[in-house]
Amino acid sequence: MNNPHADIIIVGAGIMGTSAAFFLRRRGYSVLLLERGLVGQHASGTNFGNVRRQGRFLPQLALANRSREIWGRLPELIGDDIEFIPSGHLRVCFRPEEITRLETYAQAPEARELGLRIYQGAAMRALFPYLGPDVMAASHAPFDGHANPRLSAPAFARAAVREGVELRENTEISTVDKVGELFHVTSVSGEQFQAPRLLVTAGAWGSRLSTQFGEPVPMQPHGPQMAVTEPLPYVFKEVVGVLSDVTEEVIYFRQIPRGNVIFGGCYRSRPNLDTLRAAAEPKGLLIQLPQLKRVAPALARANVIRTWSGVEGYVVDDRPIMGPSHQVDGLYYAFGFCGHGFQLGPGVGDVMAELIDTGTTSTPIEPFLISRFAQYQAPLDVALAGSLAR
Structure with missing residues (x-):
């Protein structure tokens, strides 16, 4: 014993x-x-490294808010820098009905601490010029961000x-x-x-x-499909994710200060809980790259240098x-x-x-x-x- x-x-x-x-x-x-x-x-x-609150199940926001407060004081709390950057988070959409969903979420009482603002048209293009022409609206959460998992x-x-x-x-x-x-x-x-x-x-x-x-x-295990590009000029300050009911459209990406763009979404593999392995499947990358280009056309020719997956549990x-x-x-x-x-x-x-x-x-x-x-x-x-x- x-x-x-x-x-x-x-x-x-x-x-x-x-x-x-x-x-x-x-x-x-x-x-x-x-x-x-x-x-x-x-x-x-x-995982992707998203320190995101917007878009969560509304009854979960109280927990997310408590966690965000801790994220803000982690270096002094645990004596380590885990590269948390409160860069802001964009949730973008391609359809008019999805704009309504963004607006309804932003107006929910539970979301009041997130500071959400919805941008469209010229105002959106001026603030986030890298977004592609298919993007109709973007919900901006200024206090969200990302860290190194x-x-x-x-x-x-x-x-x-x-x-x-x-x-x-x-x-x-x-x-x-x-x-x-x-x-x-x-x-x-x-x-x-x-x-x-x-x-x-x-x-x-x-x-x-x-x-x-x-x-x-x-519950079932799923394997997120993750990838990272070569270092690029540091222009994507916000974390970006797509709101859509079409799984293949849900791409998300973030850029770290040294230039690499990390992205994932669109497809998940089925891990093996006994072998503890989740495959990084080429199919995932083939679905992701067109969606990445759709949201941010400047990434169309970026070179991918590594892919990976992991084992996540979904209830x-x-x-x-x-x-x-x-x-x-x-x-x-x-x-x-x-x-x-x-x-x-x-x-x-x-x-x-x-x-x-x-x-x-x-x-x-x-x-x-x-x-x-x-x-x-x-x-x-x-x-x-x-x-x-x-």
Whole structure:
């Protein structure tokens, strides 16, 4: 038995798990953070890097706002620069009915902190001259931006370790059980860990662990198709994304100060959760490049120097799982963020630490509770019997 005195075990060291570990340690808890591979190896380190609030599910904006406040003070909070740039974010569209959707969203009370303004015609062309002729309108969020996902989870992990968190990488979990007041976590290699509280932040693999407690979540893995160009003159200051119900049109891109343009969207592959791999498929690039040209014609001849993908977990209703277990005291979840978790990460960690510490949270998370999938859940004794039989 290892580290029997930890107050809480966290399974999964992406940006959710590392930030939760950091904030829990700040609240005085001893924390054991377990990661099957390396910190930030999957969705947290392979995503687009969007620190975006506009366009989110409106009940999620309170959480996004809390997270944005933390993003604004990260260097002083964690002692690391993860290249957050509040560059602004443009959400553009191609059709008149989509303009109405942009306007309706901007007028929603929940969106008042975003500072949204809708631009069309000559005003839009004057402010954002790089937009192509098909673009009819652009919603500008001045306080949104982007950051480097490869740096983010490792930076939170280093800060958490400095605070006293115990981190174990290359520790894959096979089973989780609760016996009496303690959770028993067993690794594939046979190591056992115990603590009175357990937080599952295992991303696309989260449902595999929640299922062991009779709380399966209907979700699927997807692999975003990402690419980066050669360095170009630094002219695209804003992050740009397309509003459309046509999947193949939803391109998004950002330029970093050294000139490279990072882009993604339009197509997703189907990863393999057992091999931990998601393919960067050439089909994705063939769909993306015409859409990139459509939004920003100046990028038509840019050379792509690298492509990649990652493993992201998508819940059937496109909302994350976040909050306490519906069946087990001391068990908590934060996974399945449907490709939208990077901006939320610091806020999720802070909210989960508050919830675990006080039993409640000042930021509403009711739409994300696992209890909404109660119809899928098995009796707890049946679930535990299945867990022990594996």
